Amino acid sequence: MAYYISNIARSKGDPKVLHSGPSSLGAADRLAKALGWFSIGLGIAELVAPERFTRALGMEGKEALVRAYGVRELGHGIVSLSPDKHVGLWSRVAGDGLDIATLMTAMRHDNPKRDNVGIALAAVLGVTLLDIVGAQAVTARHSRPRGRPRSYRDRTGFPQGVQAARGAARDFQVPPDMRAAPTLAAVSDRAPQERARPH
C-alpha cells in the first residue's frame, strides 16, 4: 500500500497509518475506477497499434477509425476517473453501442476473421453489461434523492432574531488595511467626518 512508502518520510511525531479502515469509495466507485483504467488502456492500445486490431478483425484499412476510437476511449477513461464518473460510465455505454455497430459491419460472410469478430462482439457485449450496471450503480450512489429537502426555515443563526441582528456589529472598526475605495461620501462636501476618517 502507498502509505507504507509515505510513512517512511513522515516526521517523528506525525501519525503513521497502522491499519486501514472503511473507505469513502463504494463498490460502484471501485468498478467505475476499474472501467476507467480499462478505457485508458484500451485507448492507448488503439492509438499506438491500430493495425493489430484491424488485422485480427479483418478490417484492414480502418486504422484511422480505430485511432479515433482510441481517442474516444481515452475520453471515456478520463471522465470515468474524475468526480463526474457517472458521465464517464454512461459515455462508455454509448461508446459500446458504437463499437458493437462497427463490429457488426465486420460480421460479413466473406470476412476470413469472422470468428474473431464474433469473439470481440461477445466481449464487448459483456463489457456493455458491466458498464450499464456500473453506470446505474454510480448514478444511484451519488445522486440527490428526489423528494422534499429538509426545512431550514428556522436556522437564522441569530438568537435575537434577524431584525435585531441587522447592523448589530456596526461597532466593529474595519482595520485600515481592509478599507475599500472611498465611498461617495468620502469626497462629498456633505460628509467631512467621512473624509476625516483616520487611515
Added chain:
Amino acid sequence: MRALVWHGKEDIRCDTVTDPEIEQPRDAIVKVTSCAICGSDLHLFHNFIPAMLPGDVMGHEMMGEVVEVGPEARGKLKKGDRVVVPFTIICGECDQCKRGNFSVCQRSNRKKDLADKVFGHATAGLFGYTHLTGGYPGGQAEYLRVPFADATHIKVPDGIPDEKVLFLGDIFPTGWQAAVQCDIQPTDTVAIWGCGPVGQMAIRSAVLLGAKQVIAIDHLPERLEMAQAGGAITINFDEESVVERLNELTGGEGPEKCIDAIGMEAHVSPSMPDTVYDRAKQMLGAESDRPHVLREMIYVCRPAGVISIPGVYGGLVDKIPMGQLMNKGLTIRTGQTHVNRWTDDLLRRIEEGQIDPSFVITHTVSLDEGPEMYKVFRDKQDSCIKVVLKP
C-alpha cells in the same frame, strides 16, 4: 488512535494510526472533542490541489482539550485548557504575524522550500491541507499535535457547548473576514455566491455589519432556505439569471460588494457554457480551477466596487475578463483567513448572543462515519450543509 486519512482521489478512510507526539518545545497535544468537514476538504477529496500523500490525516476545523504541553508553550497553555485550534498555524512573532497577516506567517510552514517554489513565497502552515502548506497532520482525529501552540490556539471558556465555538477555527472568521474586507457601508448591497457553510457565515456577517441588502446565490433549495432564514434575498441560478436579477435588485447599478464563497469548483451546467469549458480543460489538466463565479462577479459588480474571495483557488484559471476588471476599477481582496485576528471579537459576539454559528450544523456523527459523510456532503445528499464529527 483513529483518524480520517487520505489515500487517494475520493478515498478517505477511518484508519488506526500512531498517536501524535510532541516534537518541538512549542508543541502541544490536543484531545479532539469535535471536528468538522470543510468545503475546502472536498478539493482534497477530489485531488484538485496536488501535494497530498497517501497517509495524510485530514481536517482543519477542530477543538478540544489540551493534554500535553511542550516546555516553551507552558506560559500560555496548560493541561486541561479548552481550545479551538485555528486552521492557520502561526508563530506570532514574524513580521507578518505582527501585522495580523496570520495566514501568511513566515515561519510556520515547514515545507517552505516546496512552497517557495510553487507560490513564489511560502504561506503559513495549515493543518491537514497538503504538503504545500507544511504537510501537517489534520484534526479529523482523536488527537492533534499543534505546532507553535503558544500562539496557535483560541481559548474558550467552559460552559459553552462545542457546537457554538467550534467554527471560530475556520468558517466563522472566514465568512467574517470576507465581509470585513468589503468594508460594508450602510448603503451597500452585498452579493454572496454560494450558500455552503462559508457563504452562510458571510451572509450573517454582512447582516451584522449592516449592509443595506444581502443577496445570496445558490441552486440547492435547502441552502437557499437557510440563507433566507439568515436575512438574505435569494437567487436560484437554475431558475433565473443571476446578472439580471442582481441588476434588478440594485436599480440597474450592480452590487457594490461581491463575495465568492465558491472558489475553484463552480457548479457545472450546460446553461453556463463556460463551466463546461472549464470542466473539460480541468479534466485534461489544462486548467486547475473553474472560475465561473469570478467571471460573473467581475461582470456584474458595480464599478469601483469590491470583490472579496474567501473561496479557495488552487492554481491556474483561464478567461478572466481583465479588461472589465481594470476598466471598472474593481478592488479584489483575497487570502486565507487571518483567524486569530478576529476570534477575540467573534467569541465575544457569540457569548453576547449576537450570533450562534451552530445553526449551520446539519449532521453530527462519529469519526467512523466520516468517510461516508465526505460522500454525503460532496453529493449534497440528505440536505447536508455542515458535518460535525465526534471522535
